[in-house]
Amino acid sequence: MDEFVIRALLAGGGIALLAGPLGSFVVWRRMAYFGDTLSHSALLGVTLGFLLGVNPMVGVMVVCVSLALALVALQRRRHLAADTLLGILSHGSLSLGLVALAFLETLRVDLMAYLFGDILSVTDGDLMAIYGGGVVALTGLALLWRRLLAVTVDEDLARVEGMPVDALRLAFMLLIALVIAIAMKIVGILLITSLLIIPAAAARRFARTPEGMAALASVLGILAVVAGLMASLNWDLPGGPSVVVAAAALFLLGSLVPLRR
């Protein structure tokens, strides 16, 4: 097997492993559109990174977190529904990213790679970012797991029990931002959310516990990465979209499996 294929598998597998538990939370907390909004803003973060001469991943983190905080502030005012606010921020920030990119005339950026990912051009540096960031994110999630579940079940009860609800929500947003920053290169900002939610959604029917759902989502995500990559190599298809199509196919297959009740 070629070295670039191995790197692609390691990168995609790492992302899928991480996306299982985090994506399950995105599904439980009904934050799919929120994840989409954050990832759409990532392009602006990339541009900012180039402008300020810092690593694009840092730029993405900064923009994602600012956007999340802006959203929390806007929601407090309650004049508009959450989905409307998300729509404004999502498309507004994506377009701002595209416009800002056009201003950087000297910079040649492979826009398609950022939008849809370029899994076959993963470097060793990317792998280190994925596994380094992945270990941080999974450790954080493991430490907060029980309390995040409690906040997901009922925020008032969690508050009465003395849990720092706002801090937990913020920590969760940070974790999502981190995943977006490291997954952007692999599936692209337009498709990151699908890698978070499709494997988790496919796992739901077969799970009896939150941990079971998270673990199965990771396994299904890794399967989708392997199947998508193989399809991409065999038939010369775009990598990121092939992985997402494979995940969607797994979801459909899973929903056809009869369950004993």
Add this chain to the structure above:
Amino acid sequence: MSTPHPNRDPSALFSGPLAWTEDLTVRFGSRTVLDRVNVAVEPGEVVTLIGPNGAGKTTLVRAVLGLVAPDGGRVLRRPNLRIGYMPQRLSVDQTLPLTVRRFLALWRPVTTDRVAAALEEAGVTRLADSAVQTISGGEMQRVLLARALLGEPDLLVLDEPDQAVDVHGQAELFNRIAQVRLRRGCGVLLVSHDLHTVMARTDRVICLNAHVCCSGRPEDVSRHPEYHALFGGHARDLAVYVHHHDHAHAGDGKVVHDHDGDCCHG
């Protein structure tokens, strides 16, 4: 079965109420939901809040829980007071696979033995492995009781159990809470519409309509015009001792004073 807990708690060294409010005022926009409310729950006491819809019962409970910030006055609690909160309903998203047993273990680190004991005390042992989305409203109330008991509460706070719970289930829940109170000696603050179910099992009734209209022992039978005005025919065979009979309500619920301005109520 769990063992009794006499004086297990350092806060039991303090005398006086478990939790109380001092001139608590809460406004939502221009509407004053709670107007200088003074209530207290003593150790081992069952206090029931009654009042019409929109009277501020739920807001008062949420303020005592720390979920609503006062616009005036204060909410006070004993140091390290442990509150067991039972919300009026709880629905868990279908996407989250969660058994009752697991639900109970989310709120604090607990052993399986303690979870089993709490399930038994609330009478829902058979539901331990059911998905929380599949149990009925009445069963969920008892699961929420078990959840509250796992925190070894000094004060149990219940919001008006859901209308979905039938009268029989309601009565059974209150019987269980009465047993819990006797066994554990905790105070209980509860909100209710259903006077008949609650009156027989309560030590003190507080009749709320933005301000405290009247309060007292349910067995101190008397006829209070305000109480009747608020509850109409339902009040006929249940009455409340009155200690502030010095104002009346105008049509909009505002207090009309019929005495000099030296009163301490709303």
